[in-house]
Amino acid sequence: MKIYRKYILSLGLISCLIGQGCKKEFFNRPPESALTLDNFYQNADQVRSSTNGLYNAPWFNWNNQASWAITELYGGNARTYSSDVVNFGKFAVTGDNIVLSNGWNSLFTVVAQSNALINNLKNNVPASVPVAIVNNALGEAHLMRGLAYFYLVRVWGNLPIIENSLNYVDNYQINTNPVSDVYKFIVNDLKFAESNCTPMVRNGSSQAQGHVSSGSATALLAKVYLYMGDYTNARICAEKVINSGEFKLYGVDVAGKSYNDLFKTANNNNEESVIAIQWLGGSSYGHGNSLQASFAYNSTITGTGDGYAAIGPSVDLQQTYEPGDQRIYGTIMLAGAKYPELTQANGGFTVPADVNAQDTRAAIKKYVVGTPADNGGLGAQFSAGNNTYLMRYADVLLIEAEAVLAGTTSTSDPAALIPFNKVRLRAGLNALPAITQANILHERRVEFAIEGDYWFDLYRMDGWNGIIANQHPKAIALISNQERGIYSADKPPLVYSQKFIPTNANFVFPYPAAELAQNPKLNQAPVPYVFK
Structure with a gap:
C-alpha cells in the first residue's frame, strides 16, 4: 500500500470511545462508514469524545515492542535472546526489521488521526457547541501530533512534516524536512495545545484525568526545550508546571503511596500522570496493554x-x-x-x-x-x-534541575536541588548537596527505567549540536562501557561480559525498508519546511 495512504482515517473512526472497543482494523485502513463530517459532531459530548481514540489503538504497535526495543535494549537497560528484537541490543537493526516498521506505522497513525481532527473538526461543529470545548479537542490533537513527532524525530531524524494526511494519498513520494524544522514544528504544536487545552488540577485517580491538559502541554514543551538546549525556556515551562500545583509526586505530595504504586492498574490517571496511553483491560487485541x-x-x-x-x-x-x-x-x-x-x-x-x-x-x-x-x-x-506513561511529573522535576544546571559543571542552587532531591527522597535515598549532569543522568535512568526513555537521554548527551550534526562522542564512550552480557549460574554468579561500541550512525535508525521502497525521497537530502 502506498506510503501514508494506510494512515488516512475519518473522524468517525477516530472518535470511537475507548470503552466501546473499536476494532483494530479500523485504525489501519480507509473507512467504509456512512458517517460524514457534517453529521457526526452535533453536541458537546461528541466533540469531547472526538479525541478518545488518540489515547488508545494508534499507539499499540509503538507500545507493544518498538518502544522498549528501541529505548531499553538499544539503551542498555535490558537484554534478550528473542530473534525479532535481539539486534536492538547489538546496534544491528536494519530497515527490514518488522518491529521498527511497526513503530513507524504506529506513530504516523497518531499523526494522521490528529491531523484529521485538526483539519476537519472546527468547520463541522455547530455553533451550539461552546468554542472552548472545540478548542480543547483541537489542543489535544495538536499535543498528540507533537508528541508522536517527538518520538519519530528522536528515532529517525529527518522526517516528512505532514499537516494534512489527505494531501499525500496520491502524492506519496515526499521529501523529509531537517531535524531542526521538526523540532520547531513540535514546539508550535505544543504551544497551541498549551493555549487551547483546558487547565486541570489533578486529585486522586479518575478517567477524566486520562485526557491531557494545558499543563500537560507545558510539561512536554519543557522536555522538548531541554533537548534543544534551550535551558531558559525549559526552566520557564518546568517552573510554570511546578507552580501550578496540577501534578503531585506519589509518596511525597500524595501520602500513603509509593513508587511501585504508580504502576498498579487501580492508580491509572493518578496525580503524577502527565500523559498516558489509556488501555482497556480484556478488550480485543490492539486496545489493551500488551x-x-x-x-x-x-x-x-x-x-x-x-x-x-x-x-x-x-x-x-x-x-x-x-x-x-x-x-x-x-x-x-x-x-x-x-x-x-x-x-x-x-x-x-x-x-x-x-x-x-x-x-x-x-x-x-x-x-x-x-x-x-x-x-x-x-x-x-x-x-x-x-496505562502506559508517556510522561510523569517526576520528569518535570528533573527537567527543572537540569535546566537550572544549564550545562555547567555542577550546581548547589536550591532551585535545582529541591526538585532533584524530592525525587531521590521518594526513592528512600539521601539528598545530595550539589549535583552534576552525571547525577541527573543517573537519576533519570533509575527513575524511568523500562519506561521507554533512557536511549533518548543518551541520544541527547552531546547536546543540541550533537543531535543536529549526529555526533555523539560522550554517549558512545558511556555505552561502550555498558555491561550487556549475562550472569552465570554460579553462586555467586559471575558476569560473562559482552560490550558493544556504537557509531554515530547508530543514533539514527534506518527508515523502514517498505517505506523507503515506496518513497525513495526519504533518503534524499532534507528540504526546509515552509511554515504557515
Missing part, C-alpha cells in the same frame, strides 16, 4: 497464558542502583522479593530463587500487574488495563 505479556516472568503471574519474559534487566542496569533505592522493587524482580498485589488469590507472588529472565538472574516488574482477578476482573492475553 507490555505485561512481554515482560512478566511467567504465565502464573498473568493468569492469561502469556508472560514470556522477552527481556530481562541488564547486568548494567542492576548494578546502577544505589543501595537502598526503593525503585528497584517497582522495576526489577529479584529473587525472594514478594509482591502481594500479584496472584492475590494465592497470597501474592514471591520471586523464585532461580529467577533468570534472559540470563539476567532477575526479571522485569514494571508494567507487570497480575491476573484479571488482581485487576478488578479485567484482563486477557496481550490486554491488561494499566
Whole structure:
C-alpha cells in the first residue's frame, strides 16, 4: 500500500470511545462508514469524545515492542535472546526489521488521526457547541501530533512534516524536512495545545484525568526545550508546571503511596500522570496493554497464558542502583522479593530463587500487574488495563534541575536541588548537596527505567549540536562501557561480559525498508519546511 495512504482515517473512526472497543482494523485502513463530517459532531459530548481514540489503538504497535526495543535494549537497560528484537541490543537493526516498521506505522497513525481532527473538526461543529470545548479537542490533537513527532524525530531524524494526511494519498513520494524544522514544528504544536487545552488540577485517580491538559502541554514543551538546549525556556515551562500545583509526586505530595504504586492498574490517571496511553483491560487485541505479556516472568503471574519474559534487566542496569533505592522493587524482580498485589488469590507472588529472565538472574516488574482477578476482573492475553506513561511529573522535576544546571559543571542552587532531591527522597535515598549532569543522568535512568526513555537521554548527551550534526562522542564512550552480557549460574554468579561500541550512525535508525521502497525521497537530502 502506498506510503501514508494506510494512515488516512475519518473522524468517525477516530472518535470511537475507548470503552466501546473499536476494532483494530479500523485504525489501519480507509473507512467504509456512512458517517460524514457534517453529521457526526452535533453536541458537546461528541466533540469531547472526538479525541478518545488518540489515547488508545494508534499507539499499540509503538507500545507493544518498538518502544522498549528501541529505548531499553538499544539503551542498555535490558537484554534478550528473542530473534525479532535481539539486534536492538547489538546496534544491528536494519530497515527490514518488522518491529521498527511497526513503530513507524504506529506513530504516523497518531499523526494522521490528529491531523484529521485538526483539519476537519472546527468547520463541522455547530455553533451550539461552546468554542472552548472545540478548542480543547483541537489542543489535544495538536499535543498528540507533537508528541508522536517527538518520538519519530528522536528515532529517525529527518522526517516528512505532514499537516494534512489527505494531501499525500496520491502524492506519496515526499521529501523529509531537517531535524531542526521538526523540532520547531513540535514546539508550535505544543504551544497551541498549551493555549487551547483546558487547565486541570489533578486529585486522586479518575478517567477524566486520562485526557491531557494545558499543563500537560507545558510539561512536554519543557522536555522538548531541554533537548534543544534551550535551558531558559525549559526552566520557564518546568517552573510554570511546578507552580501550578496540577501534578503531585506519589509518596511525597500524595501520602500513603509509593513508587511501585504508580504502576498498579487501580492508580491509572493518578496525580503524577502527565500523559498516558489509556488501555482497556480484556478488550480485543490492539486496545489493551500488551507490555505485561512481554515482560512478566511467567504465565502464573498473568493468569492469561502469556508472560514470556522477552527481556530481562541488564547486568548494567542492576548494578546502577544505589543501595537502598526503593525503585528497584517497582522495576526489577529479584529473587525472594514478594509482591502481594500479584496472584492475590494465592497470597501474592514471591520471586523464585532461580529467577533468570534472559540470563539476567532477575526479571522485569514494571508494567507487570497480575491476573484479571488482581485487576478488578479485567484482563486477557496481550490486554491488561494499566496505562502506559508517556510522561510523569517526576520528569518535570528533573527537567527543572537540569535546566537550572544549564550545562555547567555542577550546581548547589536550591532551585535545582529541591526538585532533584524530592525525587531521590521518594526513592528512600539521601539528598545530595550539589549535583552534576552525571547525577541527573543517573537519576533519570533509575527513575524511568523500562519506561521507554533512557536511549533518548543518551541520544541527547552531546547536546543540541550533537543531535543536529549526529555526533555523539560522550554517549558512545558511556555505552561502550555498558555491561550487556549475562550472569552465570554460579553462586555467586559471575558476569560473562559482552560490550558493544556504537557509531554515530547508530543514533539514527534506518527508515523502514517498505517505506523507503515506496518513497525513495526519504533518503534524499532534507528540504526546509515552509511554515504557515
